[in-house]
Amino acid sequence: MSDAAVQPREITTSPRPSDRVFRGIVTAGGLTSLVVLALIAIFLYVKSHAVFTTFGWHFITDANWTPDDSVKMSTGHYGIGAMLVGTLITSVMAIIFAVPVAIGLALFLTHYAPHWMRAPLTLLVDLMAAIPSVVYGLWGFFVLMPMAINWSMLINHYLGFIPIFSVPVPIFDRSPFIASLVLAVMIVPIITAIAREVYAQAPRDHIEAAYALGSTKWAAMRAVVLPHGRAGVIGGTMLGLGRALGETVAVYMVLNLVYSVNFHVLQSAGGSVASMIVNKFGEATSFEVQGLMAAGLVLFLLTLLVNFAADLVVRLASKGA
Amino acid sequence: MSVSVLPTQPWRATPRIMATEAAGVLAALLLTLLTLRFTGFSGRLAAAVLFVAFATAISSGIEWRRRGFEAAQDAFVRAMLLTASALVMLPLLSILWTVVQNGRAALRPNFFTQDLTSASGTGPIDQGGAIHAIVGSIELVALATLIAMPLGVLSALYLTEIRGRLSGTIRFLTQAMSGVPSVVAGLFVYSAWVLGPGKGFSGFAGALALAILMLPTVARTAEEVLKLVPEHLREAGLALGGTQWRTVAGIVLPTARSGLITAGILGVARIAGETAPLILTVFGAVAINTSMFNGPVSALPLYVFGELKLGLDTAFARAWTGALVLMFLVLVLFAFARWLGGRNTR
Numbered sequence: 001m002s003d004a005a006v007q008p009r010e011i012t013t014s015p016r017p018s019d020r021v022f023r024g025i026v027t028a029g030g031l032t033s034l035v036v037l038a039l040i041a042i043f044l045y046v047k048s049h050a051v052f053t054t055f056g057w058h059f060i061t062d063a064n065w066t067p068d069d070s071v072k073m074s075t076g077h078y079g080i081g082a083m084l085v086g087t088l089i090t091s092v093m094a095i096i097f098a099v100p101v102a103i104g105l106a107l108f109l110t111h112y113a114p115h116w117m118r119a120p121l122t123l124l125v126d127l128m129a130a131i132p133s134v135v136y137g138l139w140g141f142f143v144l145m146p147m148a149i150n151w152s153m154l155i156n157h158y159l160g161f162i163p164i165f166s167v168p169v170p171i172f173d174r175s176p177f178i179a180s181l182v183l184a185v186m187i188v189p190i191i192t193a194i195a196r197e198v199y200a201q202a203p204r205d206h207i208e209a210a211y212a213l214g215s216t217k218w219a220a221m222r223a224v225v226l227p228h229g230r231a232g233v234i235g236g237t238m239l240g241l242g243r244a245l246g247e248t249v250a251v252y253m254v255l256n257l258v259y260s261v262n263f264h265v266l267q268s269a270g271g272s273v274a275s276m277i278v279n280k281f282g283e284a285t286s287f288e289v290q291g292l293m294a295a296g297l298v299l300f301l302l303t304l305l306v307n308f309a310a311d312l313v314v315r316l317a318s319k320g321a
Numbered sequence: 322m323s324v325s326v327l328p329t330q331p332w333r334a335t336p337r338i339m340a341t342e343a344a345g346v347l348a349a350l351l352l353t354l355l356t357l358r359f360t361g362f363s364g365r366l367a368a369a370v371l372f373v374a375f376a377t378a379i380s381s382g383i384e385w386r387r388r389g390f391e392a393a394q395d396a397f398v399r400a401m402l403l404t405a406s407a408l409v410m411l412p413l414l415s416i417l418w419t420v421v422q423n424g425r426a427a428l429r430p431n432f433f434t435q436d437l438t439s440a441s442g443t444g445p446i447d448q449g450g451a452i453h454a455i456v457g458s459i460e461l462v463a464l465a466t467l468i469a470m471p472l473g474v475l476s477a478l479y480l481t482e483i484r485g486r487l488s489g490t491i492r493f494l495t496q497a498m499s500g501v502p503s504v505v506a507g508l509f510v511y512s513a514w515v516l517g518p519g520k521g522f523s524g525f526a527g528a529l530a531l532a533i534l535m536l537p538t539v540a541r542t543a544e545e546v547l548k549l550v551p552e553h554l555r556e557a558g559l560a561l562g563g564t565q566w567r568t569v570a571g572i573v574l575p576t577a578r579s580g581l582i583t584a585g586i587l588g589v590a591r592i593a594g595e596t597a598p599l600i601l602t603v604f605g606a607v608a609i610n611t612s613m614f615n616g617p618v619s620a621l622p623l624y625v626f627g628e629l630k631l632g633l634d635t636a637f638a639r640a641w642t643g644a645l646v647l648m649f650l651v652l653v654l655f656a657f658a659r660w661l662g663g664r665n666t667r
Contacts, residue, residue, distance in 0.1 A: 015564075015565075016564045016566075018564050018566045018567075019564045019565045019566050021566075022564075022565060022566035022569070023483055023565070025475070026475050026478045026479050026482065026483055027479060027483060027485065027487075028475075029471070029472055029474075029475020029476055029478070029479065030475060030476045030478075030479025030480070030483070030485075030487065030491050031487075031491070032472045032475070032476055032536065033476065033491060033494040033495045033497075033498045033536070033537070033540070034490070034491070034494050036498060036533055036536070037494060037497065037498055037501075039509070039513065040501065040505065040506075040509045040533075043509055043512045043513045044505075044508065044509060044512060047512040047516075100405065101405045101408050101409060102409075103405075104401060104402045104404070104405025104406065105402075105405050105406050105409050107402055108402040108403065108405065108406045109406075112399065112402055113406075121406070121410075123659070124410070124413060125409065125413075126655075126659075127413075127652065127655060128409075128413050130590050130591075130651055130652065130655045131416060131594070131648060131651070132593070132594020132595070132596070132622060132644075132647055132648065132651060133594065133595075133596065133597075134594060134596045134622045134625050134626055134644065134647075135416065135420060135594065135625075135644045135647065135648055136416070137629075138420075138625065138629065138640060138641065138644050139412075139415070139416045139419060139420070141629075142419070142423070142637075143415060143416075143419050144412075147366075150364075150366070151366070154366075185412045188409055192409070215391075216391050216392055216394070216395035217395055217399070218394055218395040218398040218399070219391065219394075219395070221398075239500070242500045243500075245502070246500075246501075246502020246503065246504065246505065247502075248502070248503060248504040248596070248597035249596040249597050249622075249626060253629065274502055274504045274597070277504050277508065277601075278504060278597055278600050278601070281600065281601060292508065293508055293512055296504065296505050296508040296509075299502055299504070299505055300501065300502070300505045303500050303501065303502055303505075304497055304500065304501075306500070307496065307497050307499075307500035308497060310500075311493060311496050311497070
């Protein structure tokens with residue numbers, strides 16, 4: 001018997017023309033995200049490269065933003081250093097406020113709340129993610145800010161000896177602190193959604209085993225649920241960070257944009273790249289608009305980086321589990 | 322002799338434990354009131370902080386006496402988790418409450434029938450309205466859906482039907498696309514369309530920007546839904562001699578129809594409240610603009626934003642009402658999507 005006889009018979013078909021067209025169209029549609037992301041990067045770069053060639057790295061490191069003066073015929077100076085630092089300060093503070101609360105809420109929703117309470121509470125939190133950012137801005141300006149000013153004064157009164165809580169000029173409204181509180185409220189539902197998912201997947205039998213060994217609920221959470229969800233929570237946190245970095249309108253309403261780096265978080269002076277774009281857009285000269293596009297490109301790359309990192313962490317986590 | 326064994330639940334709280342806990346909460350309340358009365362503390366913030374601190378300390382203390390240190394830790398964490406949950410619910414309820422409360426003043430018939438051509442944004446609230454913004458929002462969202470929905474479903478189909486080599490990359494990029502800041506989407510459309518072939522602000526530019534933000538939501542939800550279509554339905558279609566195209570169009574998509582509608586609605590809820598990209602692309606107007614390719618359009622989020630910037634009481638009243646209408650629309654859409662999705666999985 002020859003070897004050829006035991007070889008499996010190979011069946012080949014060629015796709016019909018209609019299928020070829022179908023697969024072509026679907027593949028093209030599938031590539032939309034790639035095309036759009038590439039186009040965003042290309043267009044913003046092409047329209048703004050004059051800014052990068054003029055100012056180089058100073059565009060990112062310099063703090064002052066002086067528009068062109070049409071009367072004196074002078075060109076302006078554009079740098080987003082202060083805005084970039086301000087964005088990072090408010091976003092990181094928002095993360096610091098939001099993460100513990102979101103973890104607590106997620107743990108409560110998955111393992112502590114009575115069963116009848118879980119569905120409605122989860123719905124409420126998901127609903128929170130659907131509230132438009134302009135509504136958050138409105139609420140932040142009219143409701144949160146009057147209260148937060150008092151909190152700022154309290155913190156300043158008792159902790160003012162710590163440099164970041166000191167206030168050179170005692171004006172407390174529209175500060176990075178208040179902006180980060182609004183951002184925190186906005187990103188809690190995002191982090192909670194992901195933390196809830198990973199906590200709910202924690203192995204039931206391990207938790208039961210912990211109980212059987214006589215551990216309290218918290219000991220079981222600490223030994224099983226929290227380690228199981230750690231990577232997922234980190235990923236969710238970074239998604240929240242991405243959202244906070246790019247938030248525009250809500251921050252615009254509750255933050256006083258000042259073009260110099262300010263580390264006094266209770267002071268009415270802060271920065272946000274996204275809000276600056278909207279703020280300067282209306283009366284910008286044509287070269288200034290290119291500066292805004294350059295700022296947009298920096299923001300785009302920054303959020304892309306954070307999101308890539310988040311995706312990587314979540315993916316590694318799901319592989320490890 | 323028969324022995325009947327009654328089921329018991331030894332872990333259940335006995336009346337005595339419940340009474341102790343209730344007494345603990347009451348004691349915390351009493352201590353809070355006493356502290357507020359006899360020390361320098363005052364105000365709601367102090368009351369809340371003191372109550373949480375006292376209640377946590379008392380419940381931890383009770384557990385410590387009863388079952389030791391581990392149990393005290395457990396009680397402490399339980400109190401902290403309850404506090405965290407309350408900390409999230411308070412702003413949410415506060416937002417819903419204030420929007421309804423402040424939005425009522427300017428919620429009059431003329432808000433839904435008039436525009437702002439003859440009345441100014443700062444004028445009395447019984448003149449002028451937001452019909453132009455409401456119509457503009459509907460136009461923009463409809464056009465954006467028309468663009469993003471097919472592309473989003475195609476992306477999802479690539480992941481579930483073609484399953485090509487690029488699947489991982491495309492899933493990854495769709496995820497990355499959902500993180501694009503809305504203001505960047507607006508800047509991109511401004512540079513690529515408004516400054517270029519679009520020749521100025523237009524509704525179409527706004528719809529393009531919104532479509533960029535909507536696509537990832539649609540793609541991700543649609544993928545989840547298409548994954549739920551049983552594999553044997555696809556195989557049955559192919560076994561009957563259907564091409565892949567006929568199988569997808571005749572079996573897969575109809576099976577997932579209500580789920581795909583859910584995906585669309587979630588996408589609409591995602592973009593209906595977007596403000597920043599619209600500032601850069603449609604600019605805003607005071608009257609209805611029926612042309613989507615020519616001249617500025619208004620939209621509800623822009624209306625709220627614009628009125629807020631005017632900075633007078635009547636303008637603020639309008640902004641709140643705009644926010645109320647906007648939030649009502651978004652929440653109705655969201656609830657509808659939830660209801661449809663819940664029906665689908667059953």
